[in-house]
Amino acid sequence: MNYLTCLYRKLIGARYFYKGYEASKGQNASFNSARDFEGHGSHTLSTAGGNVVNGVNVFGYGNGTASGGSPKARVATYKVCWDGCYGADILAGFEAAIHDGVDVISMSLGGDPQEYFQNGISIGSFHAVSNNIVVVGSGGNSGPTLETVANLEPWMFTIAASTIDRDLASNYVTLGNKKIFKGASLSGINLPQNKMYPLISAADAKLDNVSAVDSLLCKEGTIDPHKVNGKILVCLRGENTRIDKGVQASRAGAIGMILANDEASGNQINPDPHFLPASHVNFTVGNFIFKYINSTKFPVAYISKVITRFGVNPTPIMAAFSSRGPNFIEPSILKPDITAPGVNIIAAYSKAVSPTEQTFDKRRIPYITMSGTSMSCPHVAGLVGLLKSLHPTWSPAAIKSAIMTTATTKDNMGKHMLDSSLDRATPFAYGAGHVRPNRAADPGLVYDLNITDYLNFLCGHGYTSSQLTVFYGRPYECPKSFNLVDFNYPAITIPDFKVGHSLNVTRILTNVGSPSNYKVRIQAPPEFLVSVEPSRLRFTKKGEKREFKVTLTLKPKSKYITDYVFGKLTWTNGKHRVATPIAITYPQ
Structure with missing residues (x-):
């Protein structure tokens, strides 16, 4: 994400910070503007504080009324990333937001784990919290591998991502052996009904001078149009983007595409705005389809049109991509803190970019679906904005505690939340659980903390008084002893x-x-x-x-x-x- 999204009581604005980028790169920033040229910032900002809008949809799918978490909040964006994110620009964005008097910072960005006193995000977020600003950050999209979660500061509110009970864009793949499998797509193009089409694996459709490994991934220049024309092409996920695989299939003359997950991607499937009829299926289904192709002389298939389903069970399920704990920097602090909706979220999009982010794609849409902890983060930031209005005297720690201690670890069927593998999820996936906004408004009790507590935590973590200067602005005398388990x-x-x-x-x-x-x-x-x-x-x-x-x-x-x-x-x-x-x- 390029932006810090902030919720105000008084102001509206957009600012940008690029001197750190220019100093590091030795060149001018590509766009000296706060404008969103990739859509990510628009999506997250509208999720946190967008007003109520009727008739929101993506290519006609998921049509309904949309609203940000704090729909009457004043919002501002602070663009701090360009070709990468640089600590000086992030710090400048934090300090500007503090100066401007924001109430909540939604930060859908992060980096590799780094000691707090060396980390611009750690220092900037500490300064914000010391000014009574709640900082909400994305947990990262490197799951389901353990010890991958980002934004590990105890003063940061770190958010994981999970599913919602709306299946935005599902379709079905029917094979010639009558087996039917569920997939996902946002393609607005449909195959003619009541007809089966020849099915081919991309490994079998390779050009003579390329490897089957590369062609299976449907990389550019690997597919033989003579082998693919008029057929449904089956590609494997990995390396190049999901959208690009559909582009290569379309260029080769395929009439449709099935995108199968690799083993690392598991059961998480994504609806993408493909240029041809397509269906994204999970790893298990993909394996079955490949086996069907290899065991059948004339394999055929059909891809149904896309539909939107509601009331999906079970939900929430932890997203496969959502980064997992434990905390790499300080294992005594549980991270992530909580999980919130982050899969197939519809929100605003920038018309400065196409829905596929491909230059040849001339389509422009005002809303799009995205997935990631970047999407779950502003859900919680919007809730924090509401809680700040309800309880203006509560500290950032009290608000965080209210949300964490009232969370649920049950799904909508009353059973324990599951991982994307459909195994029982743990706190290293969901933290305290899935957010429950109404319960958070009236938690009964909270675990409160102040800046002295956070400084003592840093002392217990092993920092010296002089190292704490970057957080506190002056040396801090650590207590003679501080046990981290009592934080x-x-x-x-x-x-x-x-x-x-x-x-x-x-x-x-x-x-x-x-x-x-x-x-x-x-x-x-x-x-x-x-x-x-x-x-x-x-x-x-x-x-x-x-x-x-x-x-x-x-x-x-x-x-x-x-x-x-x-x-x-x-x-x-x-x-x-x-x-x-x-x-x-x-x-x-």
């Missing part, structure tokens, strides 16, 4: 439990609701005993704080843990449920 985060993560010992973890809850009594419920991680003292908390007034201690003990004769195990403790008064995930492991 008042809305999650408990123990990456190095010491065998043969019990571990005590302290947390403090602040009452933001009516006077009430809470009792604790414990779902202990496998192989561990968990106790909480006290097991009941009484709050007599708003703003009152209560401390509790969690004791974790390995069960006698427990097996060695080869991976993290997970649990949860929940404080409830009958109306509110304040849930805290637990993640724990110990070295062998």
Whole structure:
């Protein structure tokens, strides 16, 4: 993403920052303008703060009323990326947003994990939070591999991506053996009905002078038009873009394309605005189609027209691309923090670019569907804007806690959320769970933090007083001791439990609701005993704080843990449920 998206109470604007880029590249920025030349910034900004618009659709699909998360917010964009993102420009964007008095920053950008004091995003976001601005960041799109999540700062609100119950653009592939498989597409072109078409693998359609590996990927200059003309071509995902594969199939004379996932892409399929009838199918289906082609003398298939389905079950499911924890920089902080809708999201698009981003594509549309943690991030930023309006005195940490502790780990069928592989998902995929906006508005209790807490966290992480100057503006005297497990985060993560010992973890809850009594419920991680003292908390007034201690003990004769195990403790008064995930492991 090129932009920081900000929500205001007072101002509207667009600014751009490029001096870091020019200093690094030794050349002028390609466009000295805040204009969005790729569509990504328009999409995320409208998701966070776009007004209500009727009749929104993409090539006629998914037609309905669209709205940003904070539809009456004032918005501003700060363009900080050009040919790549540079720390100086990101910092300049943060400082401008702070100066302008924004309330929320939606940051759909990130980079490789880097120590906080060396990271422009870490420093800029710390300055923003110290000015009471909530900073929401994308968790990254490098999943499902573990330890890939980005934006790892405890003061950052890091968002994963999951599905919604609308299947925007699904179609079906029917094979000559009568097998029917679901796919996805945004192609506005349909095959004539009631007719089957010859089917060919791109590996079998290669030119004589290229490898079957390259032709299977439908790379430019690898497909023989004489072998493909009038047939449905089956391409494998990988290396070149999904759109480009359809372009190469169309140029070679294919009448349609089936795009099959490679193993790494798993079950996640994407509706793309192809130039020919097309269907994107998952890895399992793709394997079946290739086997059908290889076992049949005259394979044939048909691709149905695209339809939009609602009420899809189960949902949410974690997106395959959504980056996973644990936290590479500081494993005692659970990341991502939460998950939100990030798959096939319809939002605004820039008419400065085509829907395929190909120069020869002359189509221009005002809305498009995109997927990524860039899309889930502004969903949460919009919610934060609403919470800031409801609770203007809440700190960034209180707002973050309210959203995390009221999240759900259940899907719409009442079962535990799944990964894209349809296995049980874990907090390293979804953090505290899937966002529930209405519950977040009235959480009952919150885990609060202030700038001193964050500085003490950095001390516990191992930074010296002089290293903290980049965050605090002056040297900070670290406390004589600070245990990271007692950092008042809305999650408990123990990456190095010491065998043969019990571990005590302290947390403090602040009452933001009516006077009430809470009792604790414990779902202990496998192989561990968990106790909480006290097991009941009484709050007599708003703003009152209560401390509790969690004791974790390995069960006698427990097996060695080869991976993290997970649990949860929940404080409830009958109306509110304040849930805290637990993640724990110990070295062998």
